[in-house]
Amino acid sequence: MKTWIKTSIAAAIIATSAIGASAIARGGDCDGMGMSDGRQGMQQMSPEKMKARMAQRGEVQAAKLELALALTPAQKPAWDEFKAVLKDRGERMASHMMARNAEDRPVTVLDRMAKMEEMSKLRQTEMAEMRKAVEVFYAQLSDAQKTVFDAEFDRMGGRHGGGHHKMGSGKQDGKGTGRN
Numbered sequence: 001m002k003t004w005i006k007t008s009i010a011a012a013i014i015a016t017s018a019i020g021a022s023a024i025a026r027g028g029d030c031d032g033m034g035m036s037d038g039r040q041g042m043q044q045m046s047p048e049k050m051k052a053r054m055a056q057r058g059e060v061q062a063a064k065l066e067l068a069l070a071l072t073p074a075q076k077p078a079w080d081e082f083k084a085v086l087k088d089r090g091e092r093m094a095s096h097m098m099a100r101n102a103e104d105r106p107v108t109v110l111d112r113m114a115k116m117e118e119m120s121k122l123r124q125t126e127m128a129e130m131r132k133a134v135e136v137f138y139a140q141l142s143d144a145q146k147t148v149f150d151a152e153f154d155r156m157g158g159r160h161g162g163g164h165h166k167m168g169s170g171k172q173d174g175k176g177t178g179r180n
Contacts, residue, residue, distance in 0.1 A: 058090040082137035
């Protein structure tokens, strides 16, 4: 298995564990506070608005990735298949979030832990399916496009990518020590 795939899986597991531990520590409650710039947080949106916002964000990210890759006409069919997988995954994630938000909050620590374990298994399944789709599309790319894809796809994922959620050692910019 390629190193970047192992690293991505490890980062996803660590992030899931950290989020779960944090949720347990505060009793599993999330107040869904708004964004610092005045926008509404996902937990405060209606299910329809949340699903539409997630779909729009996915479309924008896919368009940025497509533009950055400068795909050849021969690569377009593989891109269309990959984009369909991204869209389906986004729709499933939105549906899962809406269903989870509609459920009553588990009362006991054991119930919350069981729910988090269930969510972790779902994320593992989603990650495995996404990895397969990435492998198929990645094989169609030139070496230069693979370099672009590695950087851009990493940024697309929010917690799994750029911004203040970056889950890495920081070695890329020379600032990290490998210990966070």
